[in-house]
């Protein structure tokens with residue numbers, strides 16, 4: 502995706518999808534997550550303790566999903582959108598290891614707008630190489646997390662003191678059909 506196109510898509514998605522702030526419970530205290538969140542697709546997903554029942558993607562999101570699916574040769578039924586308004590917005594260390602994603606999920610992450618630093622590190626500290634690594638993601642970058650990545654690594658989008666513009670991240674996920682009893 503071209504740089505300019507990524508900023509245009511960010512503007513369109515802000516209008517087409519419904520972004521809100523959502524609470525999270527941390528150390529027994531309820532607080533707002535430091536970013537705006539929206540989601541779309543066909544399958545429910547329980548994320549941070551909330552069941553997210555999606556609506557059909559709007560035109561721009563539907564188009565982006567088709568492009569990502571064509572590129573990877575696989576399909577996704579849930580898209581989580583995280584809007585980082587400025588350097589104070591962030592996402593803490595986590596792995597996307599909910600059971601409904603299956604044990605070795607492929608998650609495609611598309612970053613639109615201003616580049617931000619994405620970090621990851623090994624979960625266990627047995628190995629010397631557990632210091633965090635990072636990469637700048639924005640302006641149409643597509644990152645694929647697959648294989649044992651969620652099992653072995655934590656990832657995050659830390660705050661920054663630098664002046665940065667808006668960044669919108671889309672994660673395309675495949676929710677597995679619930680097992681029949």
Ligand SMILES: O=C(O)CCC(=O)C(=O)O
Nearest residue numbers: 581583597619658670672
């Ligand atoms: O904004 C990012 O690049 C990370 C998003 C993420 O990890 C998530 O939605 O689970």
Ligand SMILES: [Mn+2]
Nearest residue numbers: 595596597656
């Ligand atoms: Mn994640």
